[in-house]
Amino acid sequence: MVSAKSPPHPAEAALFVANGERAHWHDQTLWFVRSKRDRAAGTIPEWEELRTNASRIKQYTLAHLAELLEQFEENAKKNGAIVHWARDAAEHNEIVLRLLQEHGAKKIVKSKSMLTEECHLNPFLERNGIEVVDTDLGEWIVQLRKEPPSHIVMPAIHTKREEIGELFHEHIGTEKGATDPLYLTRAARKELRQRFLKADAGLTGVNFAIAETGGFVVCTNEGNADLGTSLPKLHIACMGIEKLIPKANDLSVFLRLLARSATGQPITTYSTHFHGPREPGCELHIVLVDNGRSDILATDEFRRSLNCIRCGACMNTCPVYRRSGGHSYHNTVPGPIGSILGASADPAKHYSLPHACSLCGSCSDVCPVKIDLHSQLYTWRNKLVLKNLLPETKKAGMKLAATIFGNPWLFRLLGRMGRFWMPKLPRFLVYNPLNPWGRQRELPEMPKQSFRERYAALRASQPPTEPPAGAPPARGHHH
Numbered sequence: 001m002v003s004a005k006s007p008p009h010p011a012e013a014a015l016f017v018a019n020g021e022r023a024h025w026h027d028q029t030l031w032f033v034r035s036k037r038d039r040a041a042g043t044i045p046e047w048e049e050l051r052t053n054a055s056r057i058k059q060y061t062l063a064h065l066a067e068l069l070e071q072f073e074e075n076a077k078k079n080g081a082i083v084h085w086a087r088d089a090a091e092h093n094e095i096v097l098r099l100l101q102e103h104g105a106k107k108i109v110k111s112k113s114m115l116t117e118e119c120h121l122n123p124f125l126e127r128n129g130i131e132v133v134d135t136d137l138g139e140w141i142v143q144l145r146k147e148p149p150s151h152i153v154m155p156a157i158h159t160k161r162e163e164i165g166e167l168f169h170e171h172i173g174t175e176k177g178a179t180d181p182l183y184l185t186r187a188a189r190k191e192l193r194q195r196f197l198k199a200d201a202g203l204t205g206v207n208f209a210i211a212e213t214g215g216f217v218v219c220t221n222e223g224n225a226d227l228g229t230s231l232p233k234l235h236i237a238c239m240g241i242e243k244l245i246p247k248a249n250d251l252s253v254f255l256r257l258l259a260r261s262a263t264g265q266p267i268t269t270y271s272t273h274f275h276g277p278r279e280p281g282c283e284l285h286i287v288l289v290d291n292g293r294s295d296i297l298a299t300d301e302f303r304r305s306l307n308c309i310r311c312g313a314c315m316n317t318c319p320v321y322r323r324s325g326g327h328s329y330h331n332t333v334p335g336p337i338g339s340i341l342g343a344s345a346d347p348a349k350h351y352s353l354p355h356a357c358s359l360c361g362s363c364s365d366v367c368p369v370k371i372d373l374h375s376q377l378y379t380w381r382n383k384l385v386l387k388n389l390l391p392e393t394k395k396a397g398m399k400l401a402a403t404i405f406g407n408p409w410l411f412r413l414l415g416r417m418g419r420f421w422m423p424k425l426p427r428f429l430v431y432n433p434l435n436p437w438g439r440q441r442e443l444p445e446m447p448k449q450s451f452r453e454r455y456a457a458l459r460a461s462q463p464p465t466e467p468p469a470g471a472p473p474a475r476g477h478h479h
């Protein structure tokens with residue numbers, strides 16, 4: 001696919017860190033969530049076993065995806081649901097619009113669904129005269145701010161309560177200057193209640209769909225999916241095809257992992273099971289969406305990224321995400337998993353994302369479904385080179401480094417020159433816009449000797465010693 005490039009991540013991150021206070025606060029807030037996750041995981045002795053099980057169940061599912069999806073469809077139909085298949089975002093949006101139009105629905109309430117964000121459903125429906133209200137509090141805040149979510153679990157984590165107070169004052173008439181979270185939340189609840197009552201249809205995402213039963217589970221902390229599907233007669237549930245699990249028994253493994261990994265809670269407040277339409281006269285539609293997932297499934301290196309249960313733990317722990325904010329990624333899903341999914345969907349557009357990573361591996365350590373996130377990001381970097389998608393500056397730098405490291409005499413010569421000249425050069429020659437590394441860092445003091453010189457000098461100054469008593473015999477030594 002050929003498309004315009006997103007703005008490079010470092011440039012967007014620079015905008016975010018320009019407000020030092022906010023960047024620091026963002027970093028601390030996410031670290032707090034990460035610490036809560038650690039404590040919650042620590043209360044379960046079999047945590048690692050759960051992760052292994054979850055990963056195996058997902059691998060099994062992906063290996064049998066076609067059959068399991070058909071099994072799901074069959075069982076969902078038996079439950080009275082109507083199943084639709086969408087090849088891509090456009091088809092998904094068309095299906096949803098057609099269903100709404102067929103039912104004469106003009107106003108819909110939606111609970112949080114990253115899939116509908118990925119398909120840009122809201123603007124599409126609005127262009128077609130449908131009013132969409134996001135009913136998850138964080139999601140509603142970003143909707144009012146006309147922004148995309150910056151995190152997949154906490155969509156408005158980049159906003160401060162002062163800003164939310166201001167926003168609510170403007171949109172729903174709360175008192176000017178009010179910042180009390182309880183007051184603001186109550187005001188939002190009152191406002192959203194009216195939207196629920198007036199809605200013609202409820203739209204939800206799907207956290208887990210169960211092939212064996214044809215049912216699915218939606219997890220929210222606010223009960224907004226429940227309210228949104230209890231009042232209107234039409235419920236449309238949109239799910240990516242990777243949301244499937246084979247059996248109802250598998251569910252407990254994922255429910256135990258999801259909430260603890262996401263927010264450090266033992267369980268999500270509402271885990272609602274749907275099996276068919278609510279009552280006679282109501283309709284339940286399930287839209288199964290591919291949108292590039294089969295292409296990822298067909299790759300050996302990135303298949304496991306489809307294990308993702310969208311808990312957000314990899315974002316909370318990522319030193320790059322915490323310090324650059326979700327919007328800097330320009331992708332529906334940000335952070336480590338978002339960088340993999342973005343690059344897989346459109347490498348030319350998201351060429352900078354696999355580099356937004358320190359390769360520290362913390363994401364892979366916390367991921368509840370054991371995705372080898374940092375290895376996949378590293379693999380993506382290799383792929384970008386092969387696809388000729390490295391920026392020219394990086395290419396030139398890499399070529400230069402390869403020449404220096406490939407020629408020992410040149411390496412030694414440059415080292416010697418550097419040690420001699422660096423301390424004598426005027427500062428602007430070292431710390432300037434051509435050296436972004438030096439923007440926040442200082443080079444260490446130049447040593448007098450290189451490691452090789454020191455090593456050779458040490459060897460020369462020390463007489464050969466006898467090995468200490470009890471040391472293993474040197475190779476070739478006979479007794």
Ligand code: SF4
Pocket residue numbers: 261307308309310311312313314315337363366367368369370371373
């Ligand atoms: S990749 Fe793992 S840690 Fe990141 S959101 Fe998905 S399940 Fe959670």
